[in-house]
Amino acid sequence: MKFSVKLIAAALCAAMLCVPALAAASATGAGAYVPNPQYTVISGTVAHQKDGGLLMSTSTGEPTEDYILWTEGVMILDAVSGEPVDAKSIKDGSTVYAWLGAQTAVTMSLPPQVTPELLLVNVPADYKVPxxxxxxxxxxxxxxxxxxxxxxxxxxxxxxxxxxxxxxxxxxxxxxxxxxxxxxxxxxxxxxxxxxxxxxxxxxFPYEYKGSISLDGYGRLYVNSVVAAEPSALRRPYGDERLYVPIRAVAEAAGYDVSWDKEFGVTVKDGSDILFQICPDTKLAHGPAAADRHSLAGPCLIANGVTYLEAGDLAHLLGMFYGG
Incomplete structure (x- = not known):
């Protein structure tokens, strides 16, 4: 079984000879970075329900819409002081603001049911909410x-x-x-x-990553707030918003070791432990860092001896944050 896996990996790596060079003209330029909103905010007045939820009647949108907000495990803070608030102390008829993350599930029921990431309560009239x-x-x-x-x-x-x-x-x-x-x-x-x-x-709030990958307004790539690559080293080979970054430059700037394995392609290690491996022209990474996803947003590419991965994919594999 191990022998057949090596044969497959070797065949995939051989495909690197057929990968076209990445177009240098596709590099990001000044002002190219546009953030992606991480949250949707809804607000309205609430009333406690017998089942423990809060019925929210939104104050924005035409027509107005109702939601059932579940509060178990939700961060509930006072809008003025920032202090934690118990859900039972929220007054009926009071205004609340709820932040829904990109992964927040909203049911198809009427009214929709949702568990927000954050609730701000005790909002004074005409108050600028944080x-x-x-x-x-x-x-x-x-x-x-x-x-x-x-x-x-x-x-x-x-x-x-x-x-x-x-x-x-x-x-x-x-x-x-x-x-x-x-x-x-x-x-x-x-x-x-x-x-x-x-x-x-x-x-x-608690930091959830091992570091960060970000761009400045001029298209320079930063790893943990230190410049790791100039705009000319970055690529957008597919004519869309996907940014491809050099694996070695980013991973080494983050403190990892990068090498080439003739059977399994690019190998990124954390000390003596393999973090992940990937061959050019494939969308499948192997190793502990890739255990929770079956494929990547785009393939690993190679040009002039440099291997590239889509920035979000590489950030995920390295346990880092990438917001763009």
């Missing part, structure tokens, strides 16, 4: 004043904020110390800010 979102771009900024600096961040919906070091920055449900320097791509935040985008308070 924004819950994922940071997709973060750049340290210096004001030219000693001991005064901050972070320029962009959220997944494209909203930009400045978080200076004197802003109130606290972690969610822990006493760990966090600063503006912890506002890295992939970080979920709840942001209170003025109309000019100056943040006064930020709640930082």
């Amino acid at each position: 924004q819950y979102d994922v940071i997709v771009r973060a750049t340290v900024i210096m004001a030219g004043i000693p001991h005064y600096s901050g972070m320029d961040i962009t959220l997944s919906d494209g909203t930009a904020y400045q978080v200076w070091e004197d802003a109130q920055i606290t972690p969610y449900l822990t006493r760990n110390r966090v600063t503006y320097q912890d506002l890295l791509p992939g970080t979920r935040v709840l942001m209170w800010a003025d109309d000019k985008g100056q943040a006064s308070k930020v709640i930082v």
Whole structure:
């Protein structure tokens, strides 16, 4: 059985000789990066149901729509203080805001039933509700004043904020110390800010990744906030939004080891442990990092001796965040 697998892998690797070179003209350029919103926000007034859910009548949209919101395991926070709130204390007729993630399931029942990721409650009238979102771009900024600096961040919906070091920055449900320097791509935040985008308070939620891959406004690729590749090294070979990045440059910048195996193609290791392997011209990666997906969004490509993977695929295999 092992022998036949090696034969198949060798045959797949041989196909690299037939992979066309990637067009250099397809590289991303200045201003090419457009974030993808991670959340949908719904708001309205709620009333408790006998089964434990909240019936929400939305205040936006024509016509208005009802939802059943389930609160078990949901983060419920006060819109003003950011403090946790018990679902039983939510008053009937009060206004709430619910954030639904891209993977949030909405039932086909009437009214639809959903378990949001976050609920903000106790919202005063005419109050500017803080924004819950994922940071997709973060750049340290210096004001030219000693001991005064901050972070320029962009959220997944494209909203930009400045978080200076004197802003109130606290972690969610822990006493760990966090600063503006912890506002890295992939970080979920709840942001209170003025109309000019100056943040006064930020709640930082636990980081779920091993690092981040991001682009700046000029198309440069960053790995953990350090430039890893210039725009000329990146490719969009299919004429769509899929960005292909060099495997070795990204993986090594993230601290992994990259080599070539004549039977199984590109091999990425974490120390002595194989993270994943993939052959050019295939959409199947092998190894522990690929255990939860059967194929990738696009094939592994090779040009001028450099192997490429779609940025989201490589980020997933490396356990990193990519928001674009």
